[in-house]
Amino acid sequence: MTITVSASGLSLHYGRTRALDEVGLRLSPGVTGLLGPNGAGKTTLLRVLATAVPADRGAFTVLGHDPGTVRGRQEVRRRLGYLPQTPGFHPDFTAFAFVDYVAVLKELTDRRARHREVRRVLEEVGLGDVRGRRIKKLSGGMRQRVALAAALVGDPGFLVLDEPTVGLDPEQRMRFRELIAGAGEGRTVLLSTHQTEDVAMLCRRVLVMAAGSVRFDGTPAELTARAAGRVWRSDRRDAGAKAGWRTGTGEFRQVGDPPEGAELVEPTLEDGYLLVLDGAVDAEVAA
Amino acid sequence: MTGHGDWHVPDDDLRAYARGTLAPPALWSADAHLAACARCRAGLAEAAGPVDVDAGWLRLDAELDAPRAGWCEGLLVRLGVPDHVARLLTATPVLRRSWLGAVAAVLAMSVAAVLTTGAPDGSPTLFLALAPLLPLAGVALSYGPAMDPTYEIAVVAPLHGFRLLMIRTVAVLAVGIGLNGLATLALPAYGLRALAWLLPALALTGAGLALTPRLGPVAAPAAVGGGWIALLLAAEAAREPGGGPLAPFTAAGQGVCAGVAVAAAGVLFLVRDRFDRSPSAH
Known part of the structure; x- marks a missing residue:
């Protein structure tokens, strides 16, 4: 498998907070999911890989280029599509004008070629019909697709998507997943998300982060397998449970160390995720 | 605990679910329950609001043609x-x-103040003190994560950050100096003395930009603006009664301003690559 993005020893401190702690990874073409609770360092890692902020220590390469040098950074940026966690817009711009502006930032100076590219990416995300609408009049899901279109300008080889499905309703989320799956054909996509569903449906690989470091790196099936024999059902919250939640029948589904004679059930991706985090998600929700 | 059949998703969770902000595992509880409970689904529809309906209408009356350039963009292209x-x-x-509009209003007020109160020292001091701050503020507000909503996208674009900064700086300076120049025309009685804001304006703007990589895009222009005001107050305190214009507006002061402007331009050139990264952690 071709390695397109590789990093080793990436560390970054904000004051006394360790946002990234010796992160290493190797990405290949296709969609890789980045799971983790809030504050795990997902956004920081994506911003470092997108060359928005430099790491304190460590190095990485993107498609053979080293962003540690001015020249290498520019080469990386020419191959990069980035959808930030909260993409900003000029609200008075139309969808077309905004994507056109980003296309200028991406060095497309020839007007005709640039406008052709803007139309292509807006069609690709299904917004061809509303390209003349002002962004402030678009729904949240449509704005998110405008931001994705901007990221896709210039057919980047490395696409960095920071929680693109947050704030979307289930139908929009589904539509967005289809777009990401399409974008992942032939490109390296790193997708950060809270949703294990996104990972289950889209990703050939998944990284789980917590407290600034990578806790798991493997396939979704391998993450699920982490929970084999450690998921059970019962009427009450058991002491050995690292996390538990109520199912549709009102019973508790729990992961951790099952009590004697517990009714074990088939593990899912989120069970594996919770176990890798050692219940940290639960603690966060309770906080 | 609550029994199997009579549990429903709490209202707060339902609202968070509609906004897409409900976190696991409460999210999974809600997902599983909503599939089986019509009452909670109805509650969810209420919480979700009419956004989806609006989106449908937007699509209907969308403009199909590629957008025309706005008046400002059209004027620039014609120029x-x-x-x-x-x-x-x-x-x-x-x-x-x-x-x-805000800049024009500030200038009009300072010109009016000079015209109505007169200037015993032969120099329109209030206008000269204020005018250099406007280009400084304009340039400061045209760049940086706090002011530019698309900053995060712009900073990782292959177009060099310094080039973007210079394109905007030149445009903002041109507009700011043009407006200041128009205001100067309203003070013909002072002749060339009313133009003594120009070199301080270049010095302040240059110094603000040159300090940005070190102090950040908010603190640097604020420090420079504060320094300018402090300097004027000190000059006022040191001035002998009826002793002519404040030090920065004398020939020697203007020379120092020109020197600062040139030095700032040199420093700015040396630190140009520092504009290539986000200055703040978040």
Whole structure:
């Protein structure tokens, strides 16, 4: 498998907070999911890989280029599509004008070629019909697709998507997943998300982060397998449970160390995720 | 605990679910329950609001043609600015009517104050003190994560951050100096003395930009603006009664301003690559 993005020893401190702690990874073409609770360092890692902020220590390469040098950074940026966690817009711009502006930032100076590219990416995300609408009049899901279109300008080889499905309703989320799956054909996509569903449906690989470091790196099936024999059902919250939640029948589904004679059930991706985090998600929700 | 059959998703969770902000594992509880409970689904529809309906209407009355350039962009292109540069300039937050209106109002008030109170020292001091601050503020507000909503996208674009900064700075300076110049025309009695704001304006703007990589895009221009005001107050305190214009507006003061402007331009050139990364952690 071709390695397109590789990093080793990436560390970054904000004051006394360790946002990234010796992160290493190797990405290949296709969609890789980045799971983790809030504050795990997902956004920081994506911003470092997108060359928005430099790491304190460590190095990485993107498609053979080293962003540690001015020249290498520019080469990386020419191959990069980035959808930030909260993409900003000029609200008075139309969808077309905004994507056109980003296309200028991406060095497309020839007007005709640039406008052709803007139309292509807006069609690709299904917004061809509303390209003349002002962004402030678009729904949240449509704005998110405008931001994705901007990221896709210039057919980047490395696409960095920071929680693109947050704030979307289930139908929009589904539509967005289809777009990401399409974008992942032939490109390296790193997708950060809270949703294990996104990972289950889209990703050939998944990284789980917590407290600034990578806790798991493997396939979704391998993450699920982490929970084999450690998921059970019962009427009450058991002491050995690292996390538990109520199912549709009102019973508790729990992961951790099952009590004697517990009714074990088939593990899912989120069970594996919770176990890798050692219940940290639960603690966060309770906080 | 609550029994199997009579549990429903709490209202707060339902609202968070509709906003897409409900976190696991409460999210999974809600997901599983909503599939089986019509009452909670109805509650969810209420919490979700009419956004989806609006989206349908938007699609119906959408404009199909590629957008026409706005008045500002059209004017720039007619003036010979390449169309891609015009697009970069129209995305500059301060080149908007609200900002231009505010600058014009400040200038008009300072000119009016000078005209009504007169200037015993032969120099329109209030106007000269204020005018250099406007280009400084304009340039500061045209760049940086706090002011430019698309900053995060712009900073990782292959177009060099310093080039974008210079394109915007030149445009904002041109507009700011043009407005200041118009205001100067309203003070013909002072002759060339009313132009003594120009070199301080270049010095302040240059110093603000040169300090940005070290102090950040908010603190640097604030420090420079504060320094300018402190300098004027000190000059006022040191001035002998009826002793002519304040030190920065004398020939020697103007020479120092020119020196600062040139030095700032040199420093700015040396630190140009520092504008290539986000200055703040978040």
